[in-house]
Amino acid sequence: xxxxxxxxxxxxxxxxxxxxxxxxxxxxxxxxxxxxxxxxxxxxxxxxxxxxxxxxxxxxxxxxxxxxxxxxxxxxxxxxxxxxxxxxxxxxxxxxxxxxxxxxxxxxxxxxxxxxxxxxxxxxxxxxxxxxxxxxxxxxxxxxxxxxxxxxxxxxxxxxxxxxxxxxxxxxxxxxxxxxxxxxxxxxxxxxxxxxxxxxxxxxxxxxxxxxxxxxxxxxxxxxxxxxxxxxxxxxxxxxxxxxxxxxxxxxxxxxxxxxxxxxxxxxxxxxxxxxxxxxxxxxxxxxxxxxxxxxxxxxxxxxxxxxxxxxxxxxxxxxxxxxxxxxxxxxxxxxxxxxxxxxxxxxxxxxxxxxxxxxxxxxxxxxxxxxxxxxxxxxxxxxxxxxxxxxxxxxxxxxxxxxxxxxxxxxxxxxxxxxxxxxxxx
Amino acid sequence: xxxxxxxxxxxxxxxxxxxxxxxxxxxxxxxxxxxxxxxxxxxxxxxxxxxxxxxxxxxxxxxxxxxxxxxxxxxxxxxxxxxxxxxxxxxxxxxxxxxxxxxxxxxxxxxxxxxxxxxxxxxxxxxxxxxxxxxxxxxxxxxxxxxxxxxxxxxxxxxxxxxxxxxxxxxxxxxxxxxxxxxxxxxxxxxxxxxxxxxxxxxxxxxxxxxxxxxxxxxxxxxxxxxxxxxxxxxxxxxxxxxxxxxxxxxxxxxxxxxxxxxxxxxxxxxxxxxxxxxxxxxxxxxxxxxxxxxxxxxxxxxxxxxxxxxxxxxxxxxxxxxxxxxxxxxxxxxxxxxxxxxxxxxxxxxxxxxxxxxxxxxxxxxxxxxxxxxxxxxxxxxxxxxxxxxxxxxxxxxxxxxxxxxxxxxxxxxxxxxxxxxxxxx
Numbered sequence: 118x119x120x121x122x123x124x125x126x127x128x129x130x131x132x133x134x135x136x137x138x139x140x141x142x143x144x145x146x147x148x149x150x151x152x153x154x155x156x157x158x159x160x161x162x163x164x165x166x167x168x169x170x171x172x173x174x175x176x177x178x179x180x181x182x183x184x185x186x187x188x189x190x191x192x193x194x195x196x197x198x199x200x201x202x203x204x205x206x207x208x209x210x211x212x213x214x215x216x217x218x219x220x221x222x223x224x225x226x227x228x229x230x231x232x233x234x235x236x237x238x239x240x241x242x243x244x245x246x247x248x249x250x251x252x253x254x255x256x257x258x259x260x261x262x263x264x265x266x267x268x269x270x271x272x273x274x275x276x277x278x279x280x281x282x283x284x285x286x287x288x289x290x291x292x293x294x295x296x297x298x299x300x301x302x303x304x305x306x307x308x309x310x311x312x313x314x315x316x317x318x319x320x321x322x323x324x325x326x327x328x329x330x331x332x333x334x335x336x337x338x339x340x341x342x343x344x345x346x347x348x349x350x351x352x353x354x355x356x357x358x359x360x361x362x363x364x365x366x367x368x369x370x371x372x373x374x375x376x377x378x379x380x381x382x383x384x385x386x387x388x389x390x391x392x393x394x395x396x397x398x399x400x401x402x403x404x405x406x407x408x409x410x411x412x413x414x415x416x417x418x419x420x421x422x423x424x425x426x427x428x429x430x431x432x433x434x435x436x437x438x439x440x441x442x443x444x445x446x447x448x449x450x451x452x453x454x455x456x457x458x459x460x461x462x463x464x465x466x467x468x469x470x471x472x473x474x475x476x477x478x479x480x481x482x483x484x485x486x487x488x489x490x491x492x493x494x495x496x497x498x499x500x501x502x503x504x505x506x507x508x509x510x511x512x513x514x515x516x517x518x519x520x521x522x523x524x525x526x527x528x529x530x531x532x533x534x535x536x537x538x539x540x541x542x543x544x
Numbered sequence: 545x546x547x548x549x550x551x552x553x554x555x556x557x558x559x560x561x562x563x564x565x566x567x568x569x570x571x572x573x574x575x576x577x578x579x580x581x582x583x584x585x586x587x588x589x590x591x592x593x594x595x596x597x598x599x600x601x602x603x604x605x606x607x608x609x610x611x612x613x614x615x616x617x618x619x620x621x622x623x624x625x626x627x628x629x630x631x632x633x634x635x636x637x638x639x640x641x642x643x644x645x646x647x648x649x650x651x652x653x654x655x656x657x658x659x660x661x662x663x664x665x666x667x668x669x670x671x672x673x674x675x676x677x678x679x680x681x682x683x684x685x686x687x688x689x690x691x692x693x694x695x696x697x698x699x700x701x702x703x704x705x706x707x708x709x710x711x712x713x714x715x716x717x718x719x720x721x722x723x724x725x726x727x728x729x730x731x732x733x734x735x736x737x738x739x740x741x742x743x744x745x746x747x748x749x750x751x752x753x754x755x756x757x758x759x760x761x762x763x764x765x766x767x768x769x770x771x772x773x774x775x776x777x778x779x780x781x782x783x784x785x786x787x788x789x790x791x792x793x794x795x796x797x798x799x800x801x802x803x804x805x806x807x808x809x810x811x812x813x814x815x816x817x818x819x820x821x822x823x824x825x826x827x828x829x830x831x832x833x834x835x836x837x838x839x840x841x842x843x844x845x846x847x848x849x850x851x852x853x854x855x856x857x858x859x860x861x862x863x864x865x866x867x868x869x870x871x872x873x874x875x876x877x878x879x880x881x882x883x884x885x886x887x888x889x890x891x892x893x894x895x896x897x898x899x900x901x902x903x904x905x906x907x908x909x910x911x912x913x914x915x916x917x918x919x920x921x922x923x924x925x926x927x928x929x930x931x932x933x934x935x936x937x938x939x940x941x942x943x944x945x946x947x948x949x950x951x952x953x954x955x956x957x958x959x960x961x962x963x964x965x966x967x968x969x970x971x
Contacts, residue, residue, distance in 0.1 A: 122596060122848050123636040125589045126620055131633040132587035134641075141575065141585045148568065153902060155880070155909025155926070158568045160559035162552045162666050163590060163652050164610075164622070169549060183591075185612030188656055193553055193610075195591070206558035209550040214561075215922050219909070225590050229615055239589050254891050254912040261895050261910075265902055371892035375899060421549050453582070464681050465798035468688050472802060475580060475692055482582030482646070483688075485681040495642050499582070 128230075128238030135447075136439070140241070142447045143270065143435050144223050147243040150266040151221035154258065156245055159220040161202035167192040169201050172420050173391040176303045181228045195227035198389065200414065200430055203246050208423040216249025219258065223435070235406050235437050245411075246430035248418075253367045256395055256429045259411060260368070263399070263431055264377060272441050274401045274408065275378035278369055279385030281412070282361035282394040283344060287329055290350035292322030302386045305333070310384065324350050337369070337381035361394040361413075368395055391417045399433065403441040409433035453480030454503045454543050455496035455522075460487045461509040470505060470517075470536065477539040497522045503543050505535065519543065555657075555665030562874075563866070567668070569874045570697065570862050571650050574670040577693040578648035581685065583672055586647040588629035594619040596628050599847050600818040603730045608655045622654035625816065627841065627857055630673050635850040643676025646685065650862070662833050662864050672838075673857035675845075680794045683822055683856045686838060687795070690826070690858055691804060699868050701828045701835065702805035705796055706812030708839070709788035709821040710771060714756055717777035719749030729813040732760070737811065751777050764796070764808035788821040788840075795822055818844045826860065830868040836860035880907030881930045881970050882923035882949075887914045888936040897932060897944075897963065904966040924949045930970050932962065946970065 125131055132140050148158075167184050183195040196202060199222055211218055223243045230236060245262055247255040260276070267274045281302065288298045297320040304313035310333060318326040328347060335343045344362055348355050369379045387396050387410060396412030411431025418426040454474050458467045467483035474481040482501070484492035489506060496504055506518040517535055519542060520527040535542050552558055559567050575585075594611050610622040623629060626649055638645060650670045657663060672689055674682040687703070694701045708729065715725045724747040731740035737760060745753040755774060762770045771789055775782050796806045814823050814837055823839030838858025845853040881901050885894045894910035901908040909928070911919035916933060923931055933945040944962055946969060947954040962969050 122593070123632055124593075125629075125632075126591055126593055126614075126618065127616075129589035129591065131589070131629075131637055132585075133633055133637045134584075137585040137587050140587055145572075145575075148572075153880075153907045154898070155882075155907065157561075158559070158564040160564050160567055162556035162558070164553055164556065164654070164666065166549070166551075166553055183612075183614065185610075187553075187610065189554075191553065202552075202558075205550055205552075206560055210558055210560045215925060217922075227591070239591065252887075252891070252912050254885075254894065254910055257891055257895060258910055261898060265899075367891060371890070371895060374892040375895055453580075455582075458681075460679075463798070464679070464684055464794060465801040467681065468684060468798055468802055471581070471688065472692075480580045480582065483681055483685055485679050498642060 126238070128232035130237060130239070139439050139442060139447050140435065143438060144241075144243070146270055147223060147266050147433070147435070148221065150269060151245060151262055154262040154265065156219045156221040156262065159203055159206060159222050161196075161199060161206050161222070161224070163196060163225065164193050165196055165202055165205075167194040169205060169421075170194055170197060173201070173389075173417060176300060176390070177306070177388045178228070181230050183227050183229055196224070197228055198226055198432065199224050199242055199244050200246060200389075200391070200417070200432070203244075203430075204248075204417050204428070205421055207248055208418060208421055212423065217255060218246075218248040220246045220248070235404065235440055237436055241435035242432045243435055244430060244432035246428065248426055248428045250429075251415075251427040253364045253371075253395075255427070256364065256368055256413065257371055259429060259431045260372060260397065261375070263409065263433060264372075264375070266433070267399070267438075270438070270442065271445060272401055272403075272408070272438055274399050275380065276372055276397050277380050277382050277385055277400055278365060278395070278397045279382050280361050280365045280395050281386055281392050282358050283332060283340070284329070284386065285393070286351045286354040286358040287332060287347060288317065289354060290347070290352060291317065291324045291326055291329070293317060293320040299390045301329075302390070303388070305384055305386045306388050333383050335383055337365075340383075364395050364413075368397075387412060391420070395429070397431070401441050404437060406437060407434075408437045408441060451500035452502045453482070453500070454505060454539075455492065455501040456481060456483045457489055457492045457496070457504050457506045458483070458485040459489070459508040460485060462507050462512050466507060466512065470507070470532075473536045474539055474543075479539060479543065493520070493522070505543075507532070553665070555659035557664060557666070566866050566869060566874050567862065570865060571668075571670070573697055574650060574693050574860070574862070575648065577696060578672060578689055581689040581692065583646040583648040583689065586630055586633055586649050588623075588626065588633050588649070588651070590623060590652065591620050592623055592629055592632075594621040596632060596848075597621055597624060600628070600816075600844060603727060603817070604733070604815045605655070608657050610654050610656055623651070624655050625653055626651050626669055626671050626859065627673060627816075627818070627844070630671075630857075631675075631844050631855070632848055634675055635845060635848055639850065644682060645673075645675045647673045647675070662831065662867055664863055668862035669859045670862050671857060671859035673855065675853055675855045677856075678842075678854040680791045680798075680822075682854070683791065683795055683840065684798055686856060686858045687799065687824065688802070690836065690860060691799075691802070693860070694826070694865075697865070697869065698872060699828055699830075699835070699865055701826045702807065703799055703824050704807050704809050704812055704827055705792060705822070705824045706809050707788050707792045707822050708813055708819050709785050710759060710767070711756070711813065712820070713778045713781040713785040714759060714774060715744065716781060717774070717779060718744065718751045718753055718756070720744060720747040726817045728756075729817070730815070732811055732813045733815050760810050762810055764792075767810075791822050791840075795824075814839060818847070822856070824858070828868050831864060833864060834861075835864045835868060878927035879929045880909070880927070881932060881966075882919065882928040883908060883910045884916055884919045884923070884931050884933045885910065885912040886916070886935040887912060889934050889939050893934060893939065897934070897959070900963045901966055901970075906966060906970065920947070920949070932970075934959070
């Protein structure tokens with residue numbers, strides 16, 4: 118079928134017109150914000166060896182990856198997320214850098230899932246990672262940057278926070294092996310709490326698995342009491358779980374004091390298996406789905422053979438943020454000067470003028486056409502504010518017509534004068 | 545092996561530190577330049593159906609694609625280039641837009657080739673496409689933008705120009721079928737001229753195949769004479785070939801009048817099968833390889849079932865441009881204010897200060913640490929110009945120490961005053 122070839126792959130999209138402008142605006146604003154809060158860029162490959170994601174990306178991610186062999190038989194995957202790549206790049210290139218390292222990226226990711234509203238098979242993630250800082254300051258430096266970005270683009274948002282440290286500590290105390298823990302958390306993440314509790318009971322070799330159910334119903338102000346009650350079961354992890362609880366409180370308090378609404382959810386676990394403590398997600402009124410999230414992934418470096426490092430990060434979904442902004446007018450790129458030549462004027466003349474205009478800081482484009490009305494209409498539609506018109510006769514006399522595309526007013530001036538001081542004649 | 549997992553896939557790279565900053569600088573500058581010369585963004589999927597590239601990407605590209613099946617058995621490919629995707633997106637989304645359409649993109653592309661200097665399996669292309677304008681003005685609007693970009697980043701460059709219209713017209717006249725024409729051009733592109741001429745002779749069913757050899761030795765000032773001599777052989781294509789020759793001359797003259805060096809090469813054919821007329825490449829003294837190129841691809845729309853459209857475009861290789869800029873200092877992101885808290889100060893205090901600083905336009909980062917010397921050293925190394933230091937005692941008294949990280953000078957001021965007028969105290 119002829120028309121079939123016009124479609125992008127199922128679940129993927131072309132961004133054109135206002136959607137593309139919005140995408141560029143989000144990418145540029147995110148990067149600018151990240152740089153302004155001390156983050157540095159990192160760019161990793163779109164494709165990675167499958168084994169990079171095999172270990173710790175979590176069941177859901179692992180089951181929905183695009184996996185394929187290259188011609189030499191290497192097993193590759195389109196990245197489902199970027200944190201694993203950043204940790205790999207850190208271990209390979211950056212481990213001798215002074216800590217903390219604050220890194221940002223904007224990158225496409227891929228998941229093979231049934232396409233539905235706000236879920237695409239190719240989607241854009243804007244992310245922040247902080248490596249080498251145990252303090253809650255690291256978590257906040259990422260969250261603060263994300264909130265500054267969301268505020269700047271006008272996306273009202275609130276935080277849902279939790280901590281998998283308690284869940285994991287508890288399950289470890291219950292004798293549940295790590296693989297089974299990952300699966301229980303996966304089921305909780307999918308909203309299948311009963312099935313999760315069943316699974317936990319099945320794998321639990323000591324203690325009372327009912328405690329996990331209790332945890333999922335414990336509000337934040339009773340969480341410390343819960344942890345103290347479970348002190349014996351938590352054993353050697355008790356101190357660490359208590360520390361993660363303090364991080365959760367300090368994170369929550371700091372965000373609230375900055376004016377953000379923060380809600381604790383004991384069943385928030387997130388879909389990635391590498392989280393070890395604080396986790397959080399971003400909600401917005403405009404959409405029923407999360408627009409991003411993150412958390413602590415201390416020690417992920419060890420999974421790839423490195424020494425233990427503290428680490429934390431987050432990622433925002435730019436496609437969903439774009440949906441939340443639908444209909445909002447983004448800063449335009451209006452203004453500028455259209456240079457319009459008649460067909461008989463050498464095209465080099467147009468670019469001589471354009472060169473001077475670009476140097477003077479004007480946005481500019483060159484038209485050459487038999488008549489002036491079509492290019493004038495096109496230029497007005499594209500938002501150009503002025504036109505410099507040069508016909509055959511003007512060229513001979515060294516003149517140009519300057520037309521104000523907003524008012525229609527026009528005047529004739531010497532081209533040389535225009536070139537010498539474009540701002541004076543066109544601003 | 546543990547360390548094996550730390551490598552990106554063979555032939556692909558992580559960009560970190562100065563390499564990542566340079567990449568961001570090139571991407572941002574290209575986009576800014578393209579917007580300032582009237583181009584609009586388009587974002588297409590990283591993955592396309594294989595059949596999109598099957599038809600007209602050329603032998604070399606086709607043989608070096610990453611091709612794989614998704615779980616539903618669809619044959620997909622990592623894009624080897626972006627023009628096919630832009631034409632597809634144009635036909636699907638933009639065909640009713642007023643012409644000409646001027647589109648830009650920055651995108652990773654993939655080729656499975658033996659990795660070597662300046663050739664990566666994942667590489668970044670910055671591209672421009674103009675759809676719907678037969679005039680040489682369209683070709684120039686792309687080339688002008690590329691040159692403004694290269695000038696801005698300080699990459700001296702010259703043009704190598706040619707036109708496949710003559711080659712194709714001649715081969716058609718010689719009775720060589722289109723597939724064989726593609727292969728002959730591919731061989732010329734690879735520098736295998738003798739083999740190309742042999743192949744042409746083999747497939748030629750009429751006329752003198754020696755004419756192709758003559759064309760490959762004809763300089764620009766004798767090209768029009770050559771075309772006129774071959775008028776009979778060119779038959780119905782004669783007029784079009786002559787028009788394309790005029791385009792080549794006008795393009796060359798305009799670029800020269802803008803101050804660029806332009807060289808004609810009769811054996812320039814480029815590796816993509818969809819070119820129909822003018823083609824060109826960018827050379828730079830710093831590198832032995834081309835840093836980009838482009839040309840006319842009139843009618844590629846028809847390959848995908850659309851009506852005939854005039855079109856032209858180019859792509860620059862950002863990885864190679866980065867190599868050409870190696871050692872050149874790119875505009876830094878120095879300056880800014882580091883907020884440094886002692887461990888006993890609530891972290892929220894740091895973000896209250898950071899919030900005010902970001903609002904005032906400062907780049908800022910927050911440290912919290914038991915001592916001040918480590919964060920001060922880190923901040924100085926990262927280029928921060930000022931530090932705002934808040935210890936436990938300062939906090940109680942509502943004070944902060946402002947330290948100039950360049951001179952070492954420091955003073956104590958009221959924190960409230962600093963928050964009310966950060967520019968006054970920190971600029």
